[in-house]
Amino acid sequence: MKREKIAAILNAPKIGEKVLVKGWVRSFRANRFISINDGSTINNIQAVVEFENFDESLLKRITTASSVAVIGELVESQGKGQAVEIKVESVEIIGDANPDDVQKTVMQPKKHSLEFLREQAHLRFRTNTVGAVFRIRHAVSYAIHKFFNDEGCYYLHTPIITASDAEGAGETFHVTNLDMENLPKNEEGNINFKEDFFGKKVNLTVSGQLEAELAALALGQVYTFGPTFRAENSNTSRHLAEFWMIEPEVAFNDLKDNMDLTERFLKYIGKYILDNCKDDLQFLNDRDAKEQQSKPQNQRNELSLIERIQFVVENDFKRLTYTEAIEVLRNSKPFKKKKFKFPVEWGVDLHSEHERYLVEKEFKCPVILTDYPAEIKAFYMRQNDDGKTVAAMDVLFPGIGEIVGGSQREERMDVLKKKIADFNIEEEELWWYLDTRKFGTVPHAGFGLGFERMVMFVTGMANIRDVIPFPRTPQNAEF
């Protein structure tokens, strides 16, 4: 007999048919009702056993977390909590679960803190919340590939091991197979990387952007979607040492095209999740609502999770330049009352408190800030005609902060070479990058999206560690 997924049965119940279901027991109530989940949906199916007709020793083994195979007729439920249920003809225990051991895990049938769940990352997939999060994480991932495929972008695999850290995006993890106990030294007494596997010092990638640019200047439009590694000692709910990043790069696009692409992209993901993850989203929505209730009134979100996603899908993002943002901030109440801890004047980078004010208080919608001072942005961003600013953009989301960072790239060889010199980068290291400006250079633009931050937004999770299966953070690489 062929196993049927619970999602399929619940979506289109065929009353009267005999079905085989395999899954894990969530609860066994009144010695009669087995709640079974197989991961295909957040919903359980209820299997009803006439305990009078079954061996007591078999029923004893139907415990929370055990795995079972159940065969029976699909019937309309007599109870109220569900439309259909399985009238059990046979039960097979596939794998036992000792209740005394289960009691110590996140699978015991009760409410747990997310911190406790995190300590059992290997088992937390069995919970409703984490299960919903990872089904949605998959859907976001799929939506991204679908969006770019429909846009005509090619999925490009940029290297994970690279010698390039010229972007200065962050501290890198070194990759070596040298004997750490006995490092080879050169004549100056430094480590001799010529003896290392690649014959040079290499690290895990902090960004695939520079490589993506090379491909975009031939294939027209590409995107990367891969792991990214930063060895920064960041201890926040928004940072990981290993995270996933999406970096589209499009030839002939200017900054405005780039903003349009970003906005279309983010709205597409939101809409896809609203349309395709209803049950999981509803569960997380209700969970979020309860969470909001326990917070003090002034920290509560005015909108529910679903409303927040709808808002992003339906409303235009607010676009303004860095210079305009400085003006808005200098005219704001907190600035006049000296509530900001960091100074607000043209030329300084904006801090969290400023970004949050703009997004959460002033405009109350996603904000795209553009045209930042050249000094506070990376070397590859295109210099504007004013000579002071570059064609950069940051997309700020309520509650998440910076979710996208991007720019139009500097395509003019002379300007780019000068910037590289100004930033004290060795020109020889980037010869391959500069070559693209030598042979038919064109304007182009792209951006980077923090995948986990997007998943946080559509699931309502407040800590980034709860939206990646096995989080890597300072002092933590368990599992």
Place this chain on the structure above:
RNA sequence: UCUCCCUUAGCUCAGUUGGUUAGAGCAUCUGACUGUUAAUCAGAGGGUCCAAGGUUCGAGUCCUUGAGGGAGAGCCA
């Protein structure tokens, strides 16, 4: 890396001014019941009070240091 907060039963937490044998809810176990919805009722078991040191007649409670976790900041996606 900095600031603040937390660490007591399997989990979530209470524990008064430093004072007898450290409590509750849920979970687990045993029994009863059986169309339940995180079933219900009765009972039972379950503690290195994060670690080390100190103050004190006496420390879960006060002090010091350390470890782990959380929130915020910096950095960023």
